Amino acid sequence: MPRVSEEHRERRRQQILDAAQSCFARKGFHETSLQEIFRESGLSAGAVYRYFRSKDELIGAIAARSQPLVAALLEEILDADELPPLDEIVARFATGVTGRMGPSGAVRIAPQGWALATYNRPIHLAISELLDNTRSWWVRVAERLRDDGRLPPDADPYAVAVVLTSIIPGFILQRLVLGDVDAETLRAGIRILLSSEPPPPHAAHPAPGNILNQAL
Amino acid sequence: MPRVSEEHRERRRQQILDAAQSCFARKGFHETSLQEIFRESGLSAGAVYRYFRSKDELIGAIAARSQPLVAALLEEILDADELPPLDEIVARFATGVTGRMGPSGAVRIAPQGWALATYNRPIHLAISELLDNTRSWWVRVAERLRDDGRLPPDADPYAVAVVLTSIIPGFILQRLVLGDVDAETLRAGIRILLSSEPPPPHAAHPAPGNILNQAL
Secondary structure, three states: OOOOOHHHHHHHHHHHHHHHHHHHHHHOOOOOOHHHHHHHHOOOHHHHHOOOOOHHHHHHHHHHHHHHHHHHHHHHHHHOOOOOOHHHHHHHHHHHHHOOOOOOOHHHHHHHHHHHHOOOHHHHHHHHHHHHHHHHHHHHHHHHHHHOOOOOOOOOHHHHHHHHHHHHHHHHHHHHHOOOOOHHHHHHHHHHHHOOOOOOOOOOOOOOOOHHHHOO | OOOOOHHHHHHHHHHHHHHHHHHHHHHOOOOOOHHHHHHHHOOOHHHHHOOOOOHHHHHHHHHHHHHHHHHHHHHHHHHOOOOOOHHHHHHHHHHHHHOOOOOOOHHHHHHHHHHHHOOOHHHHHHHHHHHHHHHHHHHHHHHHHHHOOOOOOOOOHHHHHHHHHHHHHHHHHHHHHOOOOOHHHHHHHHHHHHOOOOOOOOOOOOOOOOHHHHOO
């Protein structure tokens, strides 16, 4: 019989990840030492090393455990007989995200994961998987909306998903950095845009005269 | 007469910021030493210290120099007699941002600035200013669109600005991490959403039963 049950191991693992998450949120991934994580978790170095060998592994595991939470929220929405209006879907997602922004919430360290993903290969893998899965889910939402006649029949679900996938990171950033946005405001803004006058047929490419491009 | 002209000083300053930007993009803000920045810039430690005393000051200055570029792009759009369609405005912004994502482009290190802003006070100041100014600009766009009758007369420009401010960071993230989105796709997605069926009048709050909230 195993001395340490699987359940016990899993609790330990989560306890270590919670501790790492709190430390990273407080002073940043790079400024946090493994010693501080041992202390925060109340475990010995040896006990922690049994589960994780580096901070990279810790942040990868934190990104990975967000996945089922995001999936559960999103599947719940897709499982409904009738899909809620798009502004409500986004607001639910934003509300879920907001609830995980407390001092030790996973979403508080999301921008650190994004930053690491731009130059650290293993973390890139974890974050790109999360982002890609989230976007695939938005593709399914867009397909449903199109099939239900709530988006035009020739709508490209991928293009819609690119926009919808963009919104949540920018919402997280505004809330963490400016501190003044909430899910209801986001919802109101989306409702207004969905209710606005459709744009006229468009010229093939963005207009020339883009100062920012000329300058660079 | 001053030995070193103001123009020379400014060129030097930009040269140092370019070097820091390349290093940060390649191996990350924390993993970059000041020695590496001296080497990359081709200047001595003493010469660099005359302009910047720390990596924090460097990243703050990098964020600050994005400001006039963003402002120029945005003012150009607002100065037009007729505002372009919203999808084109966002696409122009996204095109501008895409043009600065090269190996040493400022946008490549934007996520590192966002991450630092969540726990480093001086950098928080620089990033929140950039984000707040960008959002104020989107408020002005939303007001113009409303006054031109392209958004409903009772539209809240702030709520619209919260959504529009959200889109670009999420676009940057998808492009840097997944590498497969461009301004034209973003534009197409926005066009579809703007052309979609308006949502029905909505209940006061997001529906209950949010699994993600229940779980936390």
